[in-house]
Amino acid sequence: MTTTSNILIIGGTGLIGEHISNAIVAARQHFNRIALFTSANTIFTKSAFVDGLRAQGVEIIVGDIHLADDVREALTGIDTVVSCVGRAVIAAQLQLVALADRHPDVRRFFPSEYGTDVVHNAASAAELPHQAKLRVRAALTETKDLEYTYLVTGPYADADRGLYLSASSPENEAGGSFDVRRKRAVLLGDPAAQINLTTMRDVGQLVVAALLHPVESKNRALLCNSFTTTPAEILAEFERQSGGEKWEVSVTDLPALKRLEKEAWARGEARAVPLSLRRIWTEGGTLYEKERDNGVVGMEEGVESLEVAVGRAVRLQMQ
Known part of the structure; x- marks a missing residue:
């Protein structure tokens, strides 16, 4: 052995x-x-x-x-x-x-x-x-x-450098964001769909x-x-831990996310890979x-x- x-x-x-x-x-x-x-x-x-x-x-x-x-x-x-x-x-x-x-x-x-x-x-x-x-x-x-x-x-269930729990800049937030300072979230896909995070x-x-x-x-x-959750549950936890106020929320559905991804690859943008990964996760690619x-x-x-x-x-x- x-x-x-x-x-x-x-x-x-x-x-x-x-x-x-x-x-x-x-x-x-x-x-x-x-x-x-x-x-x-x-x-x-x-x-x-x-x-x-x-x-x-x-x-x-x-x-x-x-x-x-x-x-x-x-x-x-x-x-x-x-x-x-x-x-x-x-x-x-x-x-x-x-x-x-x-x-x-x-x-x-x-x-x-x-x-x-x-x-x-x-x-x-x-x-x-x-x-x-x-x-x-x-x-x-x-x-x-x-x-x-x-x-x-x-x-990764962290907020460092553009990870899943991070705040995206306003021009990029359509690809997902949990912004504590602005109390604003952009959820991806079905807010009730499960995702595994670590x-x-x-x-x-x-x-x-x-x-x-x-x-x-x-x-x-x-x-x-680490755990299985949903975008809606993540949002609720952010609201609870940031003072209890309701956040401003929008949703980027899967077709819109796919469009953003396709455009980013066509333009050779650095965010193409992160958008592809987020689309994969939104499609259920973290579930076993x-x-x-x-x-x-x-x-x-x-x-x-x-x-x-x-x-x-x-x-x-x-x-």
Whole structure:
């Protein structure tokens, strides 16, 4: 049985990476060695976070994810790779997978899968935002010796940088918004339709749980979440936690959302990918036919609630 003792975190200073790094470090009593592979630029731009990890015993390895020699050296003595790279670097994992598969020390690989289910239904294979992740999955299934785990969590229940509980600018709010300062929301699709959400804190906790359950998580996708809710329930919780007043509300239905998405792709706009993902979620792309897999890795209890997620979003937006 392959267990995790020595972990290399790649991309561990990014939006989701910080949460995953923090969760792994918090569970360091279960591991022998924790290392972070990061760029020289990140050492400078995110020095406080990197120094904080170093102070907690994390080994900092500086290198270039695109240079095979740097990666091979970083993998020495590592049995498990946890990748948290951002969307712009997803395809770089193809080389990471190949190098890890050929490395004598590496046995487990967690690709940067966190988010939307890329094989949710027959249409998933054609979705533009999924293509890089699908190629990484294909590469992992063709490896000789690597065990792998895909942790699928659905959209993040947070308000950071345009996430599901964030406030959009007035010119972009038709793509969804929960704006605490303006007390205004734009709901997507049917306000009573369900959606699964996962806080970024819980993504980190779920990664650790999967690391500690190697048999249960081996060579499979884990479909996990924090809670199931509806846009209407999210709005009600925001209203309750922002003073109890009713918000101004509008709805972007699915046909309108599809039009926005099509126009954004045609114009080459940066918001094309987020709009595609929000359309997928609005169509039911976060819902699973079976029960969630939290219990498979011992996380049926202990995940965060809608109340906690909205409370954090309110505090962040009001900073």
